[in-house]
Amino acid sequence: MCGISAIFSKNNFRSDEFIAMTDVIRHRGPDDEGYATVSATGKISFFAGKDTPAACRSASQKKKYPYLPDARLTANSLSTAKKGEGQIIAALGHRRLSIVDTSPAGHQPMTFDNRLAIVYNGEVYNHIELRNELEARGRRFVSHSDTEVILQAYDEWGIACLSKFNGMFAFVIYDLRNDHVFAARDRFGVKPLYYYSSGDALAFASEIKQFTVLEGWQSKLNRRRGYDFLVYGIHEHTDETFFENVFQFSPGSFFYGKREALLGNNPRIDTSKWYIFPAEKKFRGSFNDAAAQFHELLKDSVRLRLRADVPVGSCLSGGMDSSAIVCVMNELLKEQGAHALQKTFSACAKEKAFDEREFIEVVVKHTGVKGHYIYPQLKDLFRISDKILWHQDQPYGSTSIFAQWNVFALAHKHRVKVMLDGQGADEQLGGYASYFMPWLASLVRSFRWLKLAQEAKALHQIHGVNMGRLSWFAANTLLPMPVRSYLKKHLRGVKLAPDWLHMERLGFDAYDLPRQLGITTSRSIRDLSLSQLTGSNLQMLLHYEDRDSMAHSVESRVPFLDYRLVEHVYSLPDDYKIYNGRTKFVLREGLKNVLPEKIYSRNSKLGFATPEEIWVRQDAPYEFRKRLKVAVETSDGLIDPSIQELLEQQISGRASFSFLIWRILSFSDWLRIFSAQI
Template sequence: MCGICGVFDPVTTTPPDLILRMMTAIAHRGPDGSGYFRDDTTALGHTRLAIIDVDGGVQPMTGEHERVWLVFNGEIFNYVELADELRSRGHRFRTASDTEVIVHAWEEWGPDCFRRFNGQWAIALWDRRARELILSRDRYGIQPLYYTRSGSRVLFASEIKSLFSDLTVTRELDPDGIDDLLTAWSPVAPRTLFTGIRQVVPGTYLQIDEHGVTSHMYWEPAFPDRGAEPARDLQHNTERLREAVIDATRLRFQRSDVPVGAYLSGGIDSAVTAAVITEFADADVHTFSLRFTDAEYDEGHYQRLMRQRLGTVHREVAVTGEDIAEALPRAVWHAESAFLRSAPAPMMLLSQLVRDEGYKVVVTGEGADEVLAGYDIFREAKVRALMAEEPDAAVRAELTEQLYPWMRRSPGQVPAFAESFFNRPFAPNDLGVSHRTRWVTTASIASMLHPDRRASGSADRILADMPTGAARWDPLSRAQWLEMRTLLSGYLLSSQGDRMLMANSVEGRFPFLDHRVFDIAAAAPAEHKLHGLDEKHLLKRAFADLIPAEIIDRPKQPYRAPDAASIFLTDAPDWVADATSPGEIVAAGIWNPRAVELLMQKGRRAEGRGMGNTDNMRVMGVLTMQLLHRMLVRDWRAPEPLPPRPVVTFDRTSGNPAGEWT
């Protein structure tokens, strides 16, 4: 992966200092080199993490006709096959990189090329003949891509801090973005937490020219009508899924010119990808795990089972509450977002271990829960529907007890709470019924906001984006679409994914987010994915021979980390008291000072232990929003241009008398 940035301005030529400052702000994304292209209209910047064609894949890149100039973050895993097809159509290649394949694919197929790509990408392509800038983002939003307008300029970048390198860009938190975060855990594309800053919606491309910005969708997750699923044979679907996951993993392991490692979490998803990798490796496979010193969150037993089964070279990092508290400010800086869980910070520490061990690519199991129905929210929705039809109290209690065997403070242990939790009245035709309970619970945090920061309507905006045929889908399919549209792209692949990986210049690869895997899962009936309350049933069947039964049969345990318990320590870092001091709360103007004071008093009394789910989210939301405001709004300073280092420049402005590349 890399970092990209740039400016389109049909009125004023972009000065070199601006594009260099933008590149400096994202230098951590690409420590292996950098370069920029500039003409009278467009500037493109790139910082490189060299993974494919290490010597030849320098960016910005163009084709033999110099019509198209490109900067690119990500990987096109089927680039070998696409290059062969393009050569047969007369295209000539100078490199063995996937980057050059994008250039020729655009020349050959135009926007249709995005449907042909199997990969993860954020692309900025300047078509000099058409006089248009194209910004494209992969199907799921694995790679980040932001943009904003400032006067006649349209600026874009992999990270928001790069946009802020132009000091004319407004730095201000957006109430609608905050409302999204306090509803769906993260801003939902195209919104961000910052006023005027937008993100390219996954599965779309933007066409930018002197007339403005136009968005085009080339892909979105879609499901067949309920009862009309085209693939209804369980054994056939099992075999197809196995084949697709194996090929997706093989591509992501083998298509690299640097070593590739694998995460091993203790769950089935990373166990599958690590097991498949060992089948194709011609040397020892290196795996990496995250441990917790708090036994409630630790999955070391299952990690041990799998690494012993595979015989990998294994490294792990054991994280304490103190580690999380210390790492949280840096995690917020890289995420450029507040979050309601501490979970991103340990993931950043894990990627640091990967980099320290000499690796800059890891394969992970992310995406399996969304594609194959692995989350509690899917099971909860099913239980809610069953309880609506079941009057017997004993049966209802048994259903709730089956949901959270891993949770110490499970709703099933408090029958009265479970009844209220699963019997909240929602309209029977509500397309968001699967997520309403989460949204309502999370949105209660908004009562702590300063009145000037409050907004509403996030849930309605999310549902308004659902495809017109969604009402005909199975309820599980609707829930999967919502999870992909909200939590997957905005939080799991961003705050907890790309940003925590790239904080240490590490690329993550996600076989379960190969679109061919999704196509197989989407075509199958709901009961193949969620069989009774057995989540990811199809995946378990497909790989039962490779995974220990103890992992296959273990109750689903989501990745969690200590939240408030990491904050209210006897030796808590100074930043906690600073961020929540009355003066800081008033100065930021985000939260109600009295509400914050009462919350922090409660946390100190309990030492962060025994706090409920909502209070944990309140603590993290307040702290991370305060950190975000301080670092990216109040105290922001634009970086100086890149220090002396190799910078490849391509200058074709009228201000370059020679008109040559430099």
């Protein structure tokens, strides 16, 4: 995993800006640094940076790998083209976190046959199988890196190569043969890819902060995305970002076209989807078949994600998802005869209600791994909150991101460079409480009354779901949409334009974003799962995961998002996912002989949580009051002072605790850190 930069321009551009653009993400790749430029005549030049290893600059290595640097990139390197070469029209920059083929052969930017140049972030886990396939077609390789596999796969199959990749990736390829640019992002958006146009130039980046060093940059809030976050706590559901005129490639999208198509007055480029979720695919087989296939697919996914030339560890929250990853990983390592002690990393809490150490230790004992623990402290939260925000590039929804930050800091401390994590399982398997109502709705619509009664009773007994709420929802499901919308608005007290937010300052009318995304209109587990996998929840979690892990130069891998596993789970009937009130049923049964009994039968869920509610109400109400007052005063009239009364109600217990206060604090700090104008 790494960080990338790329600029395509009508004119020469400043090398000091390009160096700064790549240097600002040194945390993503402290092991190596490289640059390549392309002139109008097609001349490719390679440059080193201050972090380029000496081995990458030796004459003997240069003979073997022509893409290794010739000289150090300086402030004047790109300002004037060499005589007869024409102006510089493209520049590629790379920061490398060496994971696979850590030798100079894996250096980037990499070229193939002096015709293709690439910068790439991520991992293509099936690169060995693809290499074998390409070698069978007569191709030869000079490295063992997956980067070279991507280049040769593109040269062999064109843009159709994307469907062959199993992994997480974001890359930019410049094809000198036809002056085309090929940029793409993986199926579910595990790895980020942003772009920003200044008219005369278009820049690609792994993180938005890279654009802030460019001449003419202005930080301006995208007001609609600010509204989405403040009111609903939702972001990453569109190609727009919190910054006006900064865009991201949507999951499973690509651009392929002439370089000149990137250079115009339109700030948004014309991307296309290369991965269309196979929503119509249906599983044919018994539940036992589905559970056995789930186990095998997850096991193979973990096997592929163990491929690394550096130590691999795992996050362990004590929940079913991370426990499954640790147990399957342990199963594989034992089969392979691995003798190195497996390491796990966990965030715990001193407050019992927020602590999962008892479940974590069950998994640690069951597998014999070496567990490492950290207790995120309130005294550190505000001390490093600005740093977390800077790395995140945007406000974040709760202090659970702070807990996750601590876990990756702990992994870095113990020199573990790759971590496996359980992101993506809840969105596939109905793991959230929000799936209960769509599940019941599907039973109502299919007139399965006995099953409806059984499931409603089980959800009440196991999860404490209110029976009155279940009855209201069941009746509501049968009503026409206009009637449901009226009841939601007038009987449930939902406000699209809350009193604490001055909508006139935003300049548009409020809207029902959850309904637009299909979150509140989902009529089955499949409906909500598709919404969360492709347009809301998952992309937020992946954003947090990427920034928290890369801030500590750690690569995070997510086995549950192997596309083969996702497509298998999505093809299953809803009652394979929730059955007799038990969530993730196919996972439980598929891994019944792998998971400890206490994890297999567990129904509660926390994740890497913090005691935020206790911090607000008991430990530091003064600190939250002070910071909220500042947030109101510095919001340029956007946040109304009445929000302070809501905080008082939460502190006293007169109002239920919510993450709204933290969202406002985080939003305010983000405006300050990035000097963003509303």
